[in-house]
Amino acid sequence: MFGLFKKFKEGLAKTVSAIAAKTHGLFGGRKIDAASVDELEEALITADFGVETADEILAEIKAAYKKDASLHGWQAAAIGAAVLQRVLAGSEGDLKPAASGPTVIAMIGVNGSGKTTTSAKLAWKLKQEGKTVTLAACDTFRAAAVEQLKTWATRLELEIVASHTGADSAAVAFDAWQAARSRGRDYLIVDTAGRLHTKSNLMEELAKIRRVLQKHDPAAPQHRWLVVDGSLGSNSIEQAKVFHQSFGLTGLVVTKLDGTSRGGAIVGIYRQLKIPIYFLGLGEQAEDLQPFSVENYAKAVFGIEG
Numbered sequence: 571m572f573g574l575f576k577k578f579k580e581g582l583a584k585t586v587s588a589i590a591a592k593t594h595g596l597f598g599g600r601k602i603d604a605a606s607v608d609e610l611e612e613a614l615i616t617a618d619f620g621v622e623t624a625d626e627i628l629a630e631i632k633a634a635y636k637k638d639a640s641l642h643g644w645q646a647a648a649i650g651a652a653v654l655q656r657v658l659a660g661s662e663g664d665l666k667p668a669a670s671g672p673t674v675i676a677m678i679g680v681n682g683s684g685k686t687t688t689s690a691k692l693a694w695k696l697k698q699e700g701k702t703v704t705l706a707a708c709d710t711f712r713a714a715a716v717e718q719l720k721t722w723a724t725r726l727e728l729e730i731v732a733s734h735t736g737a738d739s740a741a742v743a744f745d746a747w748q749a750a751r752s753r754g755r756d757y758l759i760v761d762t763a764g765r766l767h768t769k770s771n772l773m774e775e776l777a778k779i780r781r782v783l784q785k786h787d788p789a790a791p792q793h794r795w796l797v798v799d800g801s802l803g804s805n806s807i808e809q810a811k812v813f814h815q816s817f818g819l820t821g822l823v824v825t826k827l828d829g830t831s832r833g834g835a836i837v838g839i840y841r842q843l844k845i846p847i848y849f850l851g852l853g854e855q856a857e858d859l860q861p862f863s864v865e866n867y868a869k870a871v872f873g874i875e876g
Contacts, residue, residue: 577860578870581852585833586873589613597647597873602635610646617871618803619834622841627653647872654837654868661840662862663821663848665793672704672750672758674783674791677823678776678813681764684825684851685797686715689761690722691859692823692849697728701756706746707732708739708779711763711772719761726856729755739763739775740782747786760791773816780817795821795848801830804838814843825851828858833871 579586590597592613596606607628614624627650634649635641667673675692679685686709693703705728709715713735723730731746743760750758760783762776783790796819798806813819822845827833840847847862869875 574860574863575866575870577852577858578850578863578866581828581850581858581860582833582867582870584829584831585617585827585871588831589617589871590873592616593643596643600643602631602641602643602646606643607632607635614834616831617834618832618838620804620838620841623654623657623834623837626657644874647874651868651872651874654871655864657837658840658864658868661847662864663846665848667756668787668789668792671787671790672747672755673793674747674758674760674787675793675795676760676762676779676783676791677795677797678762678817678819679764679797680799680809681712683764683797683799685709685764686718686761687722688797688823688825688849688851688859689759690719690726690728691851691856693723693728693757693759694726694856695859696757697726702754703728703757703759704746704750704753704755705730706743706758706760708742708746708760709763710735710737710739710742715761715764729753740778743779744782744786747783747790751786776817793820794818795823796845797823797825798839800824800827800835800851801832803830803832803835806835807839807842810839810843810845814845819843819845821846821848823847823849823851823859824862827851828853836867 593609611628630649631646677685677689693705696703707716707719716732731749733742794817796813824836849859850862852858
């Protein structure tokens with residue numbers, strides 16, 4: 571458990587540092603005062619927690635300060651973490667397997683979100699847990715995407731089904747499902763083409779992949795996850811809404827949190843869409859894709875140990 575918390579703490583270090591800088595280390599030993607409450611409000615908004623969540627956190631800290639003028643920063647941090655845990659209650663994704671055949675996870679998102687890398691890291695993680703996995707390189711639109719997934723597959727010793735650049739992505743998905751089924755694999759992870767959510771032809775390609783998979787299994791893909799670049803912050807909410815309307819998202823993976831000070835955006839995305847969060851990308855290594863934990867996240871962003 572502590573090892574997992576350490577990953578969260580390290581991965582969210584830039585967000586924590588940004589809050590600490592704006593509040594002059596409020597969550598250390600010093601006492602709360604009126605000025606520090608204002609500083610905290612600015613820090614929470616800057617970290618992209620959103621006005622609604624920031625207001626809730628501040629209201630509870632102010633109420634506690636009103637009752638006890640000797641309230642310390644560490645106590646305020648505990649209040650903030652408790653509010654976050656309440657807001658994010660029910661947000662942890664539960665990866666349930668299909669009733670039969672391979673469980674299909676479709677990875678969706680715009681170019682640059684980290685979708686291809688995340689697909690490989692997820693396959694590796696499942697493999698480490700003793701599951702058998704096939705990767706489907708369905709981002710045939712970009713040669714670099716197929717090569718990138720192949721490179722990861724070689725490095726992590728993962729099974730992959732791929733075709734040439736420009737191949738029909740739905741046909742690759744079809745072949746990959748057949749291969750996964752015939753080999754008795756537990757999971758099929760489909761890396762779809764990165765696309766702008768405004769491009770209708772590419773959204774139709776996504777729908778075609780789904781239709782083809784459903785010829786094999788009417789329930790496939792059982793999981794449809796949007797991979798969101800955490801550094802985009804709350805700007806990704808609109809993007810997620812459109813994908814959700816078009817494809818019926820069942821989950822989120824938030825990447826690149828180690829490279830941003832806007833780690834609070836997770837809260838806003840969940841509040842808006844109520845889509846479960848399955849994994850967070852907290853670094854570049856395969857093991858840095860970690861299952862989302864509300865408790866670890868809330869404690870880490872407020873600098874609470876363990």
